[in-house]
Amino acid sequence: MSQELLINVTPRETRVALVDNGSLQEVYIERARRRGLVGNIYLGEVSRVLPGMQAAFVDIGLSRTAFLHASDIAAAEGLFDSKPRQTLPIQQLLKEQQRVLVKVIKDPMGSKGARLTTQISIPSRHLVFLANNPVVGISGRIEAEDERERLKQFAEQFLTQHPDHGVIMRTAAEGVSEPELARDWAFLARVWSAIAKRAVDAQPGTLVHEDLPLLLRILRDLPGEDIEHVRIDSAENHARADAFCRSFLPETGSRLVYYPGERPLFDLYGVEDEIQRALQRRVSLKSGGYVVIDQTEAMTTVDVNTGGYVGHRNLEETIFKTNLEAAQAIVRQLRLRNLGGIIIVDFIDMEDSEHQRQVLRALEKGLERDPARTRISGVSALGLVEITRQRTRESLQHLLCDTCSVCAGRGYLKSPETVVYEIAREILREVRQFDVERLLVLAAQEVVDLAMDEESDSFAELEQFIGRPVQFQAEPLYTPEQFDVVLM
Template identity: 60%
Template sequence: MSEEILVNVAPPETRVAVLENGVAQEIIIERTQHRGLVGNIYKGKVCRVLPGMQASFIDIGLDRAAFLHATDITDGNTTENDQTGSISELVREGGEIVVQVVKDPLGSKGARLITNLSIPSRHLVFMPSLSSISISQKIEDEDERERLRALIEEITDDTTLPGSFIIRTAAEGANAEALKADVRFLTRLWLDIQERIKSTPPGMLIHEDLPLFLRAVRDLVNPEVDKLRIDSRTSWQKLRAFAEKLIPDSQVQIEYYPGERPIFDLYGVEDEIQKALERKVQLKSGGHLILDQTEAMTTVDVNTGAFVGNRNQEETIFKTNMEAAQAICRQLRLRNLGGIIIIDFIDMIDEEHKRQVLRALEKALSRDHAKTHITEVSTLGLVEMTRKRTRESLEHVLCETCHCCGGRGSLKTAESVCFEIFREILREARQFDVESLLVLASQEVVDRLMDEESSTLAELEGFIRKTIRLQSEDLYSQEQYDVVLI
């Protein structure tokens, strides 16, 4: 499978698209005014300790205080899996603490923090609080794991640097020189961060992660990536210089795209972004998915739609579910959906079919950079899974809550609004002694009051013995209205 990475750089935002066999699989957007915070290191000030939640709120200079749980507080002699004591024993109000952001602010929630700092490079992650070398589980070959471990142990034998390294998936096949270069880079960076920790006041940034177009090389380039194309000459020059230091032996081609046609248009990525904002996703067979993202979870409903199959119903359902499993994994990456995800596959009777659909889902998710966990198919045909969420979804980045419906996704009918107006008129007429009333409403509601509800309106006028006048307002939504006393 061939991969390409497209980078679209503009003053207000940078966008990165990962393509597999020419099809967009992942979209990452970073806006200049709202840059992601994940990976940033701050010197924070404890502004509130909550023993009941085993957590504390930390002021790191953002609009909202960030969140630090007791289990995310470690020191040089512990690991993140160790049991910790009470939050009151670990931090105190007004105290200073060095923290790193692991999750951007999402919705009304502040950023999520840890004290177990990590500094990534191309092949390695340096962990000051780590005591032993760890290796990515995605490197499955035991001989390769032992080779990498031996190389890092040999390289770090002569260093007095506290902490240790995690060997990333990208290190598979890397030679000793590449690993040495990473160790030197991380050593220099950590010493610089230590100096900044001493001099930086509380509530200030100590270390900022790389901009998106540089992170694309560090985090997304792998042996399967053939080409990286970028449409900004200035950024291209910086990217090449960065890549020569970070991945000098890589075969990936870093190209500048000078064309007049926008690079995302050329590869159809703009269309994919628009489709990723819709609820309905069409499958090639004629079936479709319905994706609903809520505060608590994301639900995915699989439907056969226009697909009727050729043999029998069970075979039709199985083929639809197999196709849906591939499409769902792509949509999760494309839309960057995280948290709890419930997939409602079409009910299957054959246990072997259920097993094959689940294996297809797991195989497709194995290419996902985000950590995922899947359960078995339940008796209701549901698959529960989680996907690690570190940044806002594509919908939350590009869209805002509808001002008309308030995010419900539906509006009261004109008929319902008319009946509300009638009740409001009765309420006002009984409470106040006026000569007439003026109803301000949207054009759709006024049209209904003058047409289908005209007889009811006339009866109401006779009942309250007051004149009711109507006036349409172009700026009113269908649910908005006012009853004015005259």
């Protein structure tokens, strides 16, 4: 398996593409004007406690107050226990105007503010430092029992130095020597000490610790054994990444490659075209079928269609092959578009229960490699598959696009015929209310053309009925649905 990280850096934007065997899997984008907040630590002030929601709104200095649920408030002694921790009522945990140190775990999305936790954690390549939470956790992806025991013993040694704090051993810690782990721990302990000191003197709404920029954060979190090269198209940022790796990630530094080519890096690997396709509703399948993806406020819907695929045997086999191919495409699109929350997939109806099982298995197997937490239900009585996927940052569409100013996000417009009939009704309404000599209608060109051509007889009858002349004037800046009836 060959994976590469492609990093495109410009003064205002950093973009990272994860390419697996020539196929784009994930895209990360960070803009200078709108950097992500996940990982940042703030000294906040509780502005409102909501017992009915078991949550509080916290002012951390942003335009919108952030959201803190009772389950995300510290003292999480049961974080790694099999039994869930009992959460106290929010009014017993917080009060208004109380200062609280919080970490952002979800960026603001749409009209919602950031989501917070008081369970402060600071990650490095191999460890996660848990402030004021004296527990030990080992990544579930480390399966060898002797290695898990070795790492647990290391972690317990670290906790003897700082008994009030805890540690999670990340997947990358597997096989790493004790001195390297000790260096990571010492670094994280110094970072926490600086945070705690700044928080004492800070005013509410102050950013006391900012997470690394995308360029360095991606080097810290992503590169594993599967990633062969990290290609960076900026000499300055390649040097910056190299210095960071020499200090903290020596095993990653050898994989850094500076790309000096004249052809843009993302163009060379076809990433730009893939990003453009990821903004479209329709995803074509090699067989001739296709998938339609629609994002809504509440959920994302995915519809599978056979399209031009007619198969070679029978209808059931055609449907099965299309659904199987669609399952693989859907897995990729969820990661590429960064779709989160509730996802409803409408596969083509399958009569054979074995076919249903195989399609679900293909979906589950594909999602096993997804770093975001996912859960799949079986096929419902309506033939739908429900997926939930962890959402921590905005989707690619929300990040790169704005709501259409013409259709207001509906995805469709009233036909010129509909607008013409609305104009006729508005004229009748105005004439009944006001005494006017004539009327002037301002509308888009296609609406005026229809009114003066195919509907000219109708407006001639309307003029005769109201006893007043009606004139039309095309306005090039009007949207197809926009019109004004001017009384003269």
